[in-house]
Amino acid sequence: MKRNILSEVLASVLVNAVYAMRNFPVVLINLLLTPLSFLIVISFVSHGALIGVAIEGAFIMTMVSNGIGLQGDLSHLKNDLKLQDMVVSSPTSAFTYMIGMALSEIMYALPSLIILSVLAVLFLNLGILAALVITAVLIMIFVVSLSLGFFLSTFTSDVIQSWAFSGMLSLLLSTLPPVYYPLTYIPLPYRYIAFISPTTYAAEIIQNITGFVSLSYSSVIIAWAVLLAFTIVLLFAAIKRSRWTDI
Amino acid sequence: MVEIICKNLSKTYNNKHSALSNLNVSINSNGIFALIGRNGAGKTTLIRILSTELMPTKGTAKIDDLDVIKQARQVRELIAVTPQEARPVPWMTPKQSIMTYLLWRGFGYSEAKKKAMETLKLFGIEKEADRLNMKLSGGLRRKVAVATIVASDAKILFLDEPTTGLDPISRRDVWKILSEFKKDHFIFLTTHYLEEAEALADNIGLLDGGKLLALGTLAKLRRSMGKSYSITVFDKEAAYMQLKYLGNKITVGKDGNVQLLVSEKVASKAAIKLVRAGVKFSINPVSLDDIFYYLVKKPITGEGYEEEYTK
Numbered sequence: 230m231k232r233n234i235l236s237e238v239l240a241s242v243l244v245n246a247v248y249a250m251r252n253f254p255v256v257l258i259n260l261l262l263t264p265l266s267f268l269i270v271i272s273f274v275s276h277g278a279l280i281g282v283a284i285e286g287a288f289i290m291t292m293v294s295n296g297i298g299l300q301g302d303l304s305h306l307k308n309d310l311k312l313q314d315m316v317v318s319s320p321t322s323a324f325t326y327m328i329g330m331a332l333s334e335i336m337y338a339l340p341s342l343i344i345l346s347v348l349a350v351l352f353l354n355l356g357i358l359a360a361l362v363i364t365a366v367l368i369m370i371f372v373v374s375l376s377l378g379f380f381l382s383t384f385t386s387d388v389i390q391s392w393a394f395s396g397m398l399s400l401l402l403s404t405l406p407p408v409y410y411p412l413t414y415i416p417l418p419y420r421y422i423a424f425i426s427p428t429t430y431a432a433e434i435i436q437n438i439t440g441f442v443s444l445s446y447s448s449v450i451i452a453w454a455v456l457l458a459f460t461i462v463l464l465f466a467a468i469k470r471s472r473w474t475d476i
Numbered sequence: 477m478v479e480i481i482c483k484n485l486s487k488t489y490n491n492k493h494s495a496l497s498n499l500n501v502s503i504n505s506n507g508i509f510a511l512i513g514r515n516g517a518g519k520t521t522l523i524r525i526l527s528t529e530l531m532p533t534k535g536t537a538k539i540d541d542l543d544v545i546k547q548a549r550q551v552r553e554l555i556a557v558t559p560q561e562a563r564p565v566p567w568m569t570p571k572q573s574i575m576t577y578l579l580w581r582g583f584g585y586s587e588a589k590k591k592a593m594e595t596l597k598l599f600g601i602e603k604e605a606d607r608l609n610m611k612l613s614g615g616l617r618r619k620v621a622v623a624t625i626v627a628s629d630a631k632i633l634f635l636d637e638p639t640t641g642l643d644p645i646s647r648r649d650v651w652k653i654l655s656e657f658k659k660d661h662f663i664f665l666t667t668h669y670l671e672e673a674e675a676l677a678d679n680i681g682l683l684d685g686g687k688l689l690a691l692g693t694l695a696k697l698r699r700s701m702g703k704s705y706s707i708t709v710f711d712k713e714a715a716y717m718q719l720k721y722l723g724n725k726i727t728v729g730k731d732g733n734v735q736l737l738v739s740e741k742v743a744s745k746a747a748i749k750l751v752r753a754g755v756k757f758s759i760n761p762v763s764l765d766d767i768f769y770y771l772v773k774k775p776i777t778g779e780g781y782e783e784e785y786t787k
């Protein structure tokens with residue numbers, strides 16, 4: 230039979246986003262609330278001084294939590310409903326499944342992205358170049374967290390395990406690192422630890438292009454290179470090393 | 477005609493739990509193959525390996541000459557599976573469940589939608605098409621899970637306990653659908669309802685402790701057992717009195733009655749004796765149930781049966 234890749238992608242979007250949202254709209258509110266609460270807290274605590282940085286942070290967190298969120302969703306479909314077994318044993322490839330699920334997660338991110346874009350227009354003075362850079366960085370961070378989420382979900386045997394993974398990763402990737410605040414706020418010896426996280430580089434690039442920090446030319450190049458490396462390696466791991474067939 | 481060949485197929489979970497050990501099977505069958513066996517016999521494990529969901533620890537398995545590990549992609553073009561514990565996605569309707577599964581298999585949108593409705597009609601659940609799965613009864617959900625893969629029209633269907641949880645009428649409805657479907661497809665199913673295997677299957681496999689105990693048509697299984705009749709006597713004492721001469725052929729059957737599994741010749745002699753003595757009994761051709769107990773040798777109830785076979 231002639232296969233229709235668009236259909237295969239659409240299936241994931243329908244199952245994981247469209248039909249789910251229609252029945253459980255509260256999920257959308259939850260996903261909107263997390264990045265916005267951090268934004269609000271940081272803005273208040275800094276008396277408005279960090280609102281720009283915090284908006285950028287909220288963008289990154291939105292991408293991280295939706296990408297990682299894939300893990301819990303997939304774990305539920307895999308372990309509780311055995312849907313993944315039905316998909317694995319069908320002609321659909323792991324990659325097509327992942328692409329479809331990635332799109333479904335973007336739909337969950339949309340409300341947050343729209344609100345943040347409005348805030349960005351109001352509080353950040355963005356030129357075309359800055360907007361493009363931010364978009365590129367956000368896409369890369371989304372691929373990073375999505376790959377991590379997909380990769381881990383194929384190893385989980387219960388959704389409780391996934392919740393733990395998701396919580397930890399969100400914390401380690403978007404709450405702790407200098408995403409909502411500038412890197413220079415971290416006392417020096419500890420600053421280096423932040424460089425373990427790919428989101429630190431993403432935040433650096435974005436904060437630099439919008440003028441909240443000023444990095445040397447070489448630091449910017451390094452940040453791009455490391456972020457790109459993270460993206461490629463994790464994407465590769467998700468496609469090639471995921472446990473699509475059980476052991 | 478579909479050919480499934482397993483060579484030295486073994487599965488050990490986590491290096492500890494052996495589920496299949498050195499399975500050598502060659503199934504060359506049309507229609508329906510039913511795999512039976514006790515809980516934990518390894519049925520689901522075998523289905524998951526054959527349907528490319530699970531890696532074996534050792535050995536090979538081929539479906540129509542395609543290796544399920546090395547040629548998994550090609551195998552997946554041919555098969556569709558209802559896992560034992562599959563549950564239709566709670567926040568979707570039966571129609572959406574079938575439709576999205578077909579989309580995953582590469583059907584076009586309108587074709588998938590049409591096929592979903594047709595299949596729901598075939599299963600007699602078109603009235604529930606637009607209700608949420610989470611609001612359906614357990615049996616209906618099972619029906620939806622089975623309907624989903626029947627809709628795929630795949631050449632080979634794997635159904636792991638398709639009728640568990642269905643009421644007797646629904647179960648027979650599903651039998652009818654599968655009997656129709658098997659005319660141009662191959663169905664590999666597992667079941668704990670032995671009358672289902674008897675009624676449906678062209679070939680039957682009996683798995684126990686990860687090993688295949690028997691394989692073949694029901695007639696062949698009967699022949700290989702060397703017994704063709706089962707006599708059940710309800711009055712224990714009378715039975716022992718009249719049939720003493722049969723010695724250790726007399727056993728306490730699985731439901732506590734005296735049971736004899738015997739050849740045709742012995743059966744007719746015993747029957748005449750019982751009739752003459754006015755003892756009530758029933759006589760039936762050996763059923764799959766009898767074969768199952770005979771081969772697996774582990775009656776769940778009743779005493780005496782075990783002694784007989786360990787003698």
Ligand SMILES: Nc1ncnc2c1ncn2[C@@H]1O[C@H](COP(=O)(O)OP(=O)(O)OP(=O)(O)O)[C@@H](O)[C@H]1O
Nearest residue numbers: 489493494495513514515516517518519520521522
């Ligand atoms: N994921 C797993 N990890 C460890 N052991 C497992 C796993 N799945 C199955 N087993 C073990 O493998 C053996 C075979 O299990 P399997 O599920 O294949 O049996 P089954 O014949 O399908 O049983 P049932 O009739 O209860 O469905 C059992 O002893 C079981 O405990």
Ligand SMILES: [Mg+2]
Nearest residue numbers: 519520521560
């Ligand atoms: Mg099973």
